Amino acid sequence: MSFSGYDTSNGYGSYFSVLGSVTANGSGGFTNGTIDIDDPALGSALRSNYAFTHLPTSGTYNVTSDGRGTGNISVSINGTNVQFGLDFVLTSNSHGAITRFDSYGSGSGAIDLQSANLAQSSLAGSYAFGFNGVDSTVVNSLSTVGAFTLDGNGQITAGQQDFGDNGNSRGLRNLPISGSVLVGVPGSSQLTTSAFGFGTLHFDVWAIDSTHLKFIETDSVGYMEGDAISSTGHTSFPSGPLVLALSGEDVSEGPFAAGGLLMSNGTSQITSGLEDINDQGIVAEAPSVTGSLSSSGPRTVLTLNGIYNGILTNNTLGAASYTFAAYPYDGGAFLLEADNGAGSTFGISGGNLYVQSATSIEASQGYGLNLSGVNGNGEVDSIAQFTTSGSTMSGLYDANNLGYLVTGANLGTGSYSINPNGRGSLSFPSMQVNANSYIPALNSTLYVLDSSTALLLETDSSQLSIGTIQLQNPSSGSSMTQLSTVRPRFTIVNPVLSAHGSAHLKR
Template sequence: MTGLLLPRISGSRDTCQTAAIYNGQFTYCEHHEYIDLNRGVNSLPKRVLLLLLILTALIWAGCGGNKSTTTAGVAITISPTTASVAGATTQQFTATVTGSTNTAVTWQVNGMTGGDATNGTISTTGLYTAPAVLPTTTTVAVSAVAQADTTKTAVAVVTLTAPAVTIAISPTSATVMAGAPQQFTPTVTVTGSTNNAVNWSVNGVPGGDAIHGTIDATGLYTAPASPPKSAITVTATSQANTAFSASAPVTLQFGNASLNGTYVFFVSQGDNSSGSGFAYRGGTLQADGAGHITAGVSDGNSGAGPFTGSTGIPLTGTYSVGADGRGTMILTDASGSHTFSFALTSSTRGQVIAFDSTAVTSGFIRFQDPAAVTAGVSGPFVFGMSGDNAGPAAAVGQLTFSGATITGTEDTNVNGSFTSGTAVTGSFVAAGGRGTASLNASQFVFYIVDASTLVLIDVDASGLRIAGTAFGQSSTPFSSALLGSSAFFVNGSAVSGNQPYALAARFDTDFASQFRGGVSDVNSGGTVTSPPLSGSYTVAANGRAQVTGSSNFIIWLASQKQGVVLQSDSTVVASGLLFQQQAGFQSVTGGYAFATAGANSAGTAPQAVDGRITVAGFGSLSGTEDVNTASAHVSQSLTGNLTISTNGRATGSIVSGSSVNYDFYFVSPDKFIMLSADPNTVLSGAAERQCSDCQF
C-alpha cells in the first residue's frame, strides 16, 4: 500500500521515511506543526503520529482494504544458461524460483509454451528435445517463466548443432527402363542421435518431377517415359545433418513405356519426274505402353490410288522400343500389315521410315494433345505439302480456319511451272482428332497433332495430290526485320531426268532486304556443289517472304522461329522447312534421333534411313541405323566424324558399310539438318537431340 501523507499547513514541515509491512512497502511522513508560543500550542509528538499511521495500516490490512499482492521479491534462475544440442537429441534444464512458496514454472521455446516441431519441444519437467531437421536459424531460446510472477523469466541460449553423419546409398548407380521402378536404400549412422531418416530428391528437387523421375519417402524411384537432356541423379540427404548426403547416378533407357497414348504419324515418298513415285500415309495410333497398338485409323494416297474412308481405315498393331530409342512397329489394316522403323526423340516425338517392301516413305510420329483435339482447329496456319500432278508437285501457303470455313492463298510449283497467290476457299468438319476439308474442290483429311500442328492429306484419285504439315501462325504482323539468321533445307526432284534433288543452306540478313553470309550445299543427281547463297528478300505482313537471287524461294513464316519453303525455280520442284538459327556454338555432344530420305543418284531406287547417332568429343560419331533401299532392310552400326565452323555449318562423313560424306547445318545444339554430299546418293533430313525437355 502507499504511504500516508499528512496535511501540510503554514508554518509546518514534513519528514518522510519508508517501512515494510506484509512483504510490501509503504512510506510515512512525520509532520510537525509550529505555532506561536505566545498562543500556547506545542508541536505534536512525532512518535504518536507514527503509531497512529502503523495502526491505520494494520486495520486496513485486516479489513481487506488496499491489500497488496505484488511479487517484487520473486526471482528465477535457469541451469544451464547455455547449451549446445545436436539435432534429435535432448538436454535437461532446471529452474529455481525464490521469493515465493509457488516454485512452479512454465517452459517455453522461442516464446511458445512447450515449443514446436521446427525449433524443438520441451516438457513440463524442462527436458528439451532438439528438432530432427535443423531450422534455418540454429539458435533458440529456452525460457522458464515463474508461475508466481509471470513477469519473471530466466532464459537459456541453445545452439543447435548438426551431428556427424555417415551415409551411403544402394545401389550406387542404376540403369532403369522408361517408366520402371528402382528401389534405393540408404545406410545412415548419426553420431549422438537416433535420427537415421533421410530426405529423397532427384536432381535437387524434393520428391523429383515428371522430367527426371519421381521418388517417394521410402526411396522408390519411378523413371520418366524418356530421358531428359541432363543427367539424372538420385540423392538421399540426412535429416539430422543436411550437410551429409549420398547420390546415385541413374542411366535412363527407352522402353515400351516410352510410347503410351494417342499419336499422329505421317510418312511420304517424294515423286519423280515421271509421276510414278509418290506415296504418303498418315493417321493416329493408340499405344498402351506395353507393346500393343490397340486402335487407330489412317488415310493415304499413292500412284495406285487413295485409301481412305469416311472415318479412316481402322488399324491395330504391335510395337517394340529398344534401349536407345530405336524400335519397330507393325500396323495392320484392311490392306495387310505394314512394318515401320522409328527412332524416338522423346516419349512425345520421333522419326519414322517404312521398313518393308512397300513404298519407301519417311516422316514423323507425334503425341496427340487431347486439349487441342477438344478445342478443335481455329486461326491461321502456314502449310507445306508435296506430292504429284503427273509429275512432281509442291505447294506452300496460308490457310485460316474459322467456324466451318477455310480461306487462304497458296504458291505452287507443278513440274517446274510456278504459280503464286492462288486464292483458296473451302470448308471443314472436325470429329475428334481427325477432320475432313474441301479446298478448291480438292478433298483432304487432316489430323490434329497439337494446337499449332496439323497433318494434311489429299485423298483425291487424280489431279493435284499433295500432303504435308501445317503450322499455327503467330498473330504478330510480319516484316523484313523479323527474318534473321536461319537454316533451311528443301528436297524433291528435277523436272526432267528423274534425278533426285536436295539443298541445305544458312544465311544472315540485314533485317531489311539483303542476305548476308549465305552458304549452301546442293546435291542434284549426285552432282555436289556449294554455291554461295545471295540475293534480296521481302516479307509481307501476312508472313509471305520472297527470295530472289542465286536461287529463288517462297517462304511462309509461321513465326520468327519457323517457316515452310518452296523453291520457285523452273528446273526443280522442292519444298522443305526453315528454322531460326542460334549462334555462338562450335561443338555439340549427345545422342540424336535422325532420319534422311531420297534416292540413289539415278533416281531409280528410293532410300530411307533412320537411327540414333551419338556426337562425342571432338566431333566423333557413332550409333546404329536402319536402312530401307526397297530391296533390302538392314540394321547396322555407324561411325563417323564432323567438324563445325562458326556459322553452324559442319562437314564430315558417316561410315555404315560404305563411307558417305555429309554436310550438316546446325540450327541449335539440339537440332541439325543433314545432306549427303555424295555422288551415289541424294539424302536429306534432320536430327533432333534425344531429350524430353528440349524445345524444337
C-alpha cells in the first residue's frame, strides 16, 4: 500500500508519504507488514529523523459488501506507538484506492496485490518514473521524472532524468542517470545524476509486479515517493487521443488542478485539444490547445500552447505556452514542467498523459471513486462507491477534511453525461453532510480513459481536487496500473480560504 498527503503531527504540518506491504489474513487482520515513512512533521514531533525505514507493522481492516473498507496500521518509533487510520474502496481483488483517515493528517494512494518472489532478471528492461515530495527544506516542492533501462543484474545501463526543485529546473534537465534497482523485501535503488545538491539519491523499492515499481526516498536529500512503470517497447511519444492531468502551484503559490484532451500525431505535433482548470476555485476552459513535441531517446520535450498553468492576476486566469519534460510508458507519459514557469514566472506543475482507448464507460455498474485536493481546512481526500443506473448514480462516501472525518454519508442522487469525445460531467448536488463536512455538493468534469476508468477534475469554487473513478471488477484491459499516478502536486501545502471563497496557501 502507498499513500501521501499532509500531516499535522507537530501542530504545523508537512508533506508525508507511506509505502510498504502487509498481509491481509482474510479475517480482519494485517500481519507481517513492513513500511517506510517520510514525514518531517512526525519526525519533528518525535524529535527524530524525518525518514523511517523497515518498520514492522500490523493492523486491522473491515470490508463492507460494496467494496468500501476501513482499517488501521500501527508501528513503533523510538518506543512511541504511531497509528494511521485507513479508508479504502476496492475495485477488484487486486487493486483499490486508499486514503489516510485519522485526525492527524490526510492523503490518498493505492493498494495493490503484489506478485510474490520476483526474480531480479524479471526487471530487465526499460521504465519511466515520476516521484514527488519536498526537498531538504521540507517546505519546497521537489519532483522528478525520468527513465532508466535495467540489465538482468539490476544495473542501470542507460537513463535520463529531470528535476523541478521549487519550480527551478535550470541545470536540472535531461541529466544522465547511473545506479541500480535491486529486488528485495523491500528492494533498494540508487539513482545518481550530476544535479547540483542531489548527487546520489537512495530509495526503498516495493515491486507490485515486473511492470510496476513503487519508490520512496530514504535519505535526507529530499523526501519523495512515486512510481516506475514499464516502458519497454513504449518509449516513443504516444499518438492519437490523450487525456491530460496537471496540478501544481500558481504564481501566487495557490493550488490548481487541470484536466483535458489532446490529439497527438506522435512525432511532432499536438494538433488539437482543450483544457479545464480549477485554480484556487476559479474555473475556466481553454478551448483551443495546440503544441509541439521533439523526442530524443526516452525523453520528449512537449510544448503546449494556450493552456492555463498557473498565471493568475487579480483573480483572472491567463493562458500561455508551457514546456514539459515527458517520459512515455505503456499507457501514457509522466510530465514535469521544465521551463521555470514559461521563463518569466515561478510556476510549479506536473502530471500525466494517458492514452485514451474509449469514450464511454460501462453503464449500470458499481464504481469506486478517489479524489484528493484542498479546501478551506487544508488537504481533503475522499473515497466513495456508487452505482450507475442510466444517467443517474447513488452510493456512499467518506471524506477526510484534514482530520475532520465524514463516514458513510449518502451521496444523494447524482447524474453524469459524456460527450462523443469522452469529456463529460459528473455531479452529486445534494450530498448528506454533518458537522465535519466542508461541501454539500460535488461537481466535476470527467475524461474517459477506457471503458472502466475516468479522470475527474472537481469544478467547485470552494474546493478543488483531482482523482479517478474506476469500474469495480473491471476487465484486464483497464488502466489500473496508471491510476496510482493521478496525484495532485499541491498536497505539500496547507491552503486556507480567502475572502472571495477560493483556496490560498498558508506557509
